[in-house]
Amino acid sequence: EPEVTQTPSHQVTQMGQEVILRCVPISNHLYFYWYRQILGQKVEFLVSFYNNEISEKSEIFDDQFSVERPDGSNFTLKIRSTKLEDSAMYFCASNWGGMDEQFFGPGTRLTVL
Amino acid sequence: AQTVTQSQPEMSVQEAETVTLSCTYDTSENNYYLFWYKQPPSRQMILVIRQEAYKQQNATENRFSVNFQKAAKSFSLKISDSQLGDTAMYFCAFMKSFNAGGTSYGKLTFGQGTILTVHP
Numbered sequence: 283e284p285e286v287t288q289t290p291s292h293q294v295t296q297m298g299q300e301v302i303l304r305c306v307p308i309s310n311h312l313y314f315y316w317y318r319q320i321l322g323q324k325v326e327f328l329v330s331f332y333n334n335e336i337s338e339k340s341e342i343f344d345d346q347f348s349v350e351r352p353d354g355s356n357f358t359l360k361i362r363s364t365k366l367e368d369s370a371m372y373f374c375a376s377n378w379g380g381m382d383e384q385f386f387g388p389g390t391r392l393t394v395l
Numbered sequence: 396a397q398t399v400t401q402s403q404p405e406m407s408v409q410e411a412e413t414v415t416l417s418c419t420y421d422t423s424e425n426n427y428y429l430f431w432y433k434q435p436p437s438r439q440m441i442l443v444i445r446q447e448a449y450k451q452q453n454a455t456e457n458r459f460s461v462n463f464q465k466a467a468k469s470f471s472l473k474i475s476d477s478q479l480g481d482t483a484m485y486f487c488a489f490m491k492s493f494n495a496g497g498t499s500y501g502k503l504t505f506g507q508g509t510i511l512t513v514h515p
Binding site: 313315317319323324325326327330338340371373375377381382383384386388389 | 428437438439440441442445486488490492501502503504505506507508
């Protein structure tokens with residue numbers, strides 16, 4: 283069964299460093315999403331991406347964040363200068379149609395020291 | 396903006412019993428979708444059940460069913476014949492039906508979650 287994959291599973295970085303979180307959505311899906319979950323808290327929407335552009339973003343998704351689909355298979359989230367409060371689990375999700383079930387990846391745990 | 400509220404931080408149930416998890420939401424939208432997601436200790440997000448707001452009939456998926464009360468903006472999840480593998484965090488989520496030029500975007504708004512523990 284096709285699945286969304288994410289790498290790495292755990293990333294540790296120093297405050298102020300840039301990180302890139304990688305996702306490979308399900309191959310025929312057209313819509314891509316990033317969510318984050320700070321430990322013990324709810325899952326929060328960051329951004330949705332369709333047709334090679336951002337379709338919606340939350341107030342969390344400020345200028346420090348960017349997304350890219352560089353090669354037609356990967357979908358990346360970049361944080362330019364990480365802060366302590368960026369420590370969280372980051373989930374990628376994808377679906378074929380915007381209203382269809384979103385399939386989530388296993389997440390990347392980001393720890394900012 | 397939409398909000399989703401789960402008022403039960405934790406619930407527990409005996410194996411084979413039935414448990415109901417509560418969820419309320421606030422929206423001015425008329426067309427939307429509601430979901431329950433399960434997050435086991437592995438932290439993988441797994442869709443449990445989905446309800447379209449325009450459908451009056453409550454969705455069911457095997458042992459999982461919902462009680463959707465649109466006027467009350469309530470969307471509870473009933474788990475029958477609870478199994479040990481049902482132990483997880485359960486999130487209620489809202490998605491508005493949004494069309495811009497024929498394209499729909501699927502932002503999910505989640506509640507705070509309910510930790511369900513099934514005891515043998």
